[in-house]
Amino acid sequence: MFLSADIIDIASPLILLNIADASALGVSDGDRIFITNPNTGKSATIPATVSETFVQYGTALLTSGANQFVGISSGDGVDILPAKRPSSLDFIRKKIDGGKLTRAETAVIVSDITKKVLSQAEVTSYITASYINGMDMDEVEYLTREMVASGDTITFSKKPVVDKHSIGGVPGNKITLLVVPIIASSGLLIPKTSSRAITGAGGTADLMEALAPVAFSASEVQQMTEKAGGVIVWGGATNIVPADDVMISCEYPLKINGRGKMLASIIAKKAAVGSDTCVIDIPVGPGTKIADETEGKVLAGQLVDLGKRMGIRVECAITFGGAPVGRHIGVNLEVAEALRILENKDGSGSLVQKSCEIAGIALEMTGKAAVGNGADAAMALIRNGKALSKMREIIEIQGGDPNVKADDLTFGPFIYDVLAPADGAVISVKNRALIDIARVAGSPNEHGAGLRLHKKPGETVRKGEAMLTIYAEKEWRLSEAIELCRNTHPVTVSGMLLSRIGAE
Amino acid sequence: MFLSADIIDIASPLILLNIADASALGVSDGDRIFITNPNTGKSATIPATVSETFVQYGTALLTSGANQFVGISSGDGVDILPAKRPSSLDFIRKKIDGGKLTRAETAVIVSDITKKVLSQAEVTSYITASYINGMDMDEVEYLTREMVASGDTITFSKKPVVDKHSIGGVPGNKITLLVVPIIASSGLLIPKTSSRAITGAGGTADLMEALAPVAFSASEVQQMTEKAGGVIVWGGATNIVPADDVMISCEYPLKINGRGKMLASIIAKKAAVGSDTCVIDIPVGPGTKIADETEGKVLAGQLVDLGKRMGIRVECAITFGGAPVGRHIGVNLEVAEALRILENKDGSGSLVQKSCEIAGIALEMTGKAAVGNGADAAMALIRNGKALSKMREIIEIQGGDPNVKADDLTFGPFIYDVLAPADGAVISVKNRALIDIARVAGSPNEHGAGLRLHKKPGETVRKGEAMLTIYAEKEWRLSEAIELCRNTHPVTVSGMLLSRIGAE
Structure with a gap:
């Protein structure tokens, strides 16, 4: 059937047909249509949506998400x-039904995900089933290889090519903003692609976007990395492992993150950017994705195994994930905290320690530092200002302002201090509650929103002193964040009443 | 935020926002929006789609599927x-994660499905998880009760109210077109709601639509049943158990049909139309949904149990499902076959036998026939013409032509005979292949499409004689059906070579 085409700017790939045309074709809502551009021969298979009046008889309405293929x-x-x-x-x-998928079957699924032949609902069903029934390591390897093949890839002539990854779940884990300039300033290549927030309060790509554009093609990533030694870009814009972006958007509403899919997603991105050396940070503890060190070691073993299958040397660091890394959650708050360290205005605390430990492993793996000396070598690159210069070079090559300083970043303007209810020591903080408060306050969409944790576990606090400050760009969001804070008690102080029963 | 609204005629419930408005609200693609009609106060929560140019700044584009709520x-x-x-x-x-859902949790899920708060992808994930992890009978009862509560219900003052159901999977199972007029002509009420084809070649609603309109409200179903004794309508139009329609549309692409959901779906519809007496036909055998009699008995026990919990007397009949019921598959072909029986032009064969057995059980359960005499009583109602008059009354009350005859229904015009490759006896037929051939030929969308099975298992055939005739309304569909027939060999003849190995 030959129809006149109209294009509408909607990202989901759909073709809308008038009910009379659909009926003549014998097509119902959700059935797939094979579309061909008669001038170029380019074609695509896309799910159809049928409308009685919105689409005129004789017209096919293509969304821009569908038209990208034709x-x-x-x-x-x-x-x-x-x-x-x-x-x-x-x-x-x-x-x-509990079966094991072959490489060929996996290839067809990943290709149909990438080409948008499958609807969001169908991909969500695949993700749900893979999560519940699990995948063995062969299936994970097939998925990894097919995810790499689903998009653009990079090959560097210079080796080694380093990469890093942090398993999510810990708030304020902005270490990439320090690790990448440290590694690049040591003379190594590190083409870092990052994600936006999925269930957290801000992904690394959201943070970097406060400093520079983050949307680049794979060849731009390669060229920039060859020039500056490193980049921090948004993976979603690169067409590197595009199948993963579709799958992540399906995982998001239900916060599903199955083990096999998680392994494939991490290692596929490293393989696709041409990395051969990779350090993976595995935060463990209550409130993180990985319950304890035992489970962390299992995951580490799986990552090392999958890396080996894909030709990547992987080392994992199991880290403490029971409290935020640093004291800030939210885009501008986290970026400012990282910049202050690079600017040598703040040389202590969990953020700088952890960043140097992780960067140090990569320096040791590549022979840039002696074994046992990696973290000190990393710290030296901060102290001597090389990491800051490198970060400015990276910001500049990505099109940002290289003269940006920590003090340029703004927070608020709607601010609320959460006061300590009693004298005492902070016993624990709830990661999930802190993330949710930052999200409700507007993070990551609103760059000035988030929170500062004045008191971390082990620190003492006096009644009436601020334990936590919430920042928001909109007053109603601040109110909702305060309400959530009251209901979730994110900080527990030893002198605090935990509950009061029988009071009149 | 106050926006100017535009409505577009698309069934999926969506609100489309300009990216600038979405960003001001802090909303991303897939996040939910709370919409209020300021004139009436009616409100709904609907997933948002963000567009850069399709929706003007300051405008909210509501699909008709979303606007039905506001x-x-x-x-x-x-x-x-x-x-x-x-x-x-x-x-x-x-x-x-393998948990058991409480009634309250089930109520929230079913309500959010019905109100379209959940996207198709989220509902598909729920269905996939319920299928893989299973549901216990308490969970099934909760789902049944909440599905009933999700829509309109009917209460009849006259009792008993009979209903019937066939577990799908058997092609050509058009017995409802005979059972309903038989039951109604005995003086009982039978408000039958049916589905359209999900994975079959035609649902009962698709068949009935060849004779009369099938889209009615619950109160129209009640009034018509009170007048004519019975109806055969499309459940999807009634707002009876509307949550089920959403779930069925999610089950369709992946052909998922979990046991718990299947039980709830069947019994909820019986409870919602006020039925207290129900006969359920469970076809078993290769190619059906239920593998054998043992599994059929398990299912029967579950249906009886769930019926008891819901106040409905359920009896199940385990029937032979290894071959089509009757000889025809496809809308007009099946309707004509049923009408010929009512017209007393064809009094033998599996269709009339099975219909009388099923109707007979209901006649016995309600005391309209002595135990052991139900099928004969049913047959008598066909022989004396009462079932035909009743069917005409039903067609008329639904707005169809009561004078329709079997001979008025047309088939084709593109026709192909599949010839026997050798002399011999038909050993078996493949239900799934027959259904797929009928679907590819155009059934159920094209009423004249389908097939006639000249030879059923146990019947003899001579080389070159037609075993099967395929009918299509479009030539290209006939070609595809012929190709599928060549690849699937739906009929096996004893004299046929099954394969030929080593031939040059």
Whole structure:
């Protein structure tokens, strides 16, 4: 059937048909349509949406998410045919029924995810089934290889190429903003792609965006890394492992993060950017994604195994994840905290320690520092100002202002201090509650929103002193964050009443 | 935020916002928006889609699927606010993680499904998780009760109220077109709601639509049943158990049909139409949904148990499902086959036998026939013409032509005979292949498409004689159906070579 095409700017890939055209084709809502651009021969298989009046008879309305595959202009003609049921649905069904997927079956699923042949609902079902039924290491390797093959890849002529990754779940874990300039200032390459916030209060890409643009193609990432030694970009813009972006958007609403998918997602991105040496930070403890050191070691073993299968030397560091890294959560608050360290205005605390430990492992793995001396070598690169200069070079090459200082970043303007209810010591903080408060306050969409934790576990506090300050850009968001803070008690002080029963 | 509203005629419930408005609200793609009609106060929580250019700044574009909850006219103003993450997502997550859902948790999930607070992807994840992890009978009862509560219900003052249901999977199972007029002509009430095809070649609602309109409200179903004794309508139009329609649309692409959800879906519809007596046909055998009699008995026990919990007397009949019921698959072909029996032009074969057995059980359960005499009593109602008159009364009350005859229904015009490759006896037929051939030929969307099975298992055939005739309304569909038939060999003849190895 030949229809006149109109394009609408909606990201989800859909073709909308008038009910009369759909009926003539024998197509119902959700069935797939094979679309061909008659001028170029480019084609795609896309789920159809049927409308009685919104789409005119004889017209096919393509969303821009669908048109990216065929490149039709409004008013052009388009050839459409009903498409057969994709076989990827049978393979997803096999996974639902507890089967093991072969490499070929995995290839079809990943390709149909990338080409948007599968709907969000179908991909979500695949993710749910893989999470519940699990995947063995062969299945994980197949998924990793097919995820790499789903998009652009980078090969560097110079070796080694370092990469780092932190398993999420710990608030304020902005160490990438320190690790990348340290590694790059040592003369190594580190083409770091990062994600935006999924369930956290801000991903590294959200943080870096406060300093410079983060959306680049794979070849731009390669060129910038070759020039500056490192970059910190948003992986979602690169077309590197694009299948992962679709899967992450499906994981987001239900906060699903299955082990096999997690392993594949991490290692595929390292393989796709041409990395051969990788340090992975595994925070453990209550409130993180990994309950304890035992589980952390299992995960580390799986990452090392998968790395070996993919030709990447992986070392993992199990770190303390029971409290935020540093004292700040939220885009500008975290960026300022990292910049202050690079500016040598703040040389102590968990953020600088952890960043130097992680960077130090990479320096040792690549022979840039003697074994046991990596963290000190990393610290020296901060102290001598090389890491700061390198960070400015990275900001500049990504198109940001290289003269930015920690003090330039603004917070608030709506601010609330959470006061200590009693004298005592801070016993614990609740990571999840802190993240949720920062999110409700507006992070990461609103750069000035977030919180500062004045008191961390082990520190003493006096009644009426501020334990926590919440920052928001909108007054109603501050109110909601305060309400959430009252309901969740993110900081526990030893002298505090935990509950009061029988009071009148 | 107050925006000007536009309405577009798309069934999926969405609100589309300009990226600038979304950003001012702090809302990303997929986050939920709380929409209020400022004139009436009606409100809804709907997932947002963000567009850079398709939606003008200051405008909210509501799909008709979203607007059904708030009733705004194009050009009116609409109040929007970011909504909190629905707690139903936490309960779905609990099910994903293997937890048991309470009645209260189930109520929130079913309500959010019905009100379209949850996206198709989120509902699909719930269905996938319930399928993989299973549900215990308490969870199934909670789901059943909440599904009933999700929509309109009917209460009849006259009792008993009969209902019937067939577990799907058997092609050509058009017995409802006979059972309903038989039961109604005996003086009982039978308000039958049916589905359209999910994975079959035609649901009962698709068949009935060849004779009369099938879309009615619950109160129309009640009034018509009180007048004519019975109806055969499309459940999807009634707002009876609307949550089920959403869930079925999510089950469709992956053909998921979990046991707990299947039980709830069947019994909820019986409870919602006020039925107290129900006969359930459970076809078993290769190619059906239920593998064998043992599994059929387990299912029967579960249906009887759930019926008891809901105050419905359930009896199940385990039937032979290894071959089609009757000889026809496809809308007009099946309807004509049923009408010929009512017209007393064809009194033998599996269709009339099975219909009378099933109707007979209901006649016995309600005292309309002595125990052991139900099937004969049912057959008598066909022989004396009462069932045909009743069917005409039902067709008329639903707005169809009561004078329709089997011979009025047309098939084709593109027709292909599949010839026997050798002399012999038909050993077996493949249900799934027959259904797929009928679907590819155009069924159920194209009423004249389908197939006639000339030879059923146990019947003899001569080489070159037609075993099967395929009918299609479009030539290209006939070609595809022929190709599928060649690849799937739906009929096995004893004299046929099954394979030929080593031939040159």
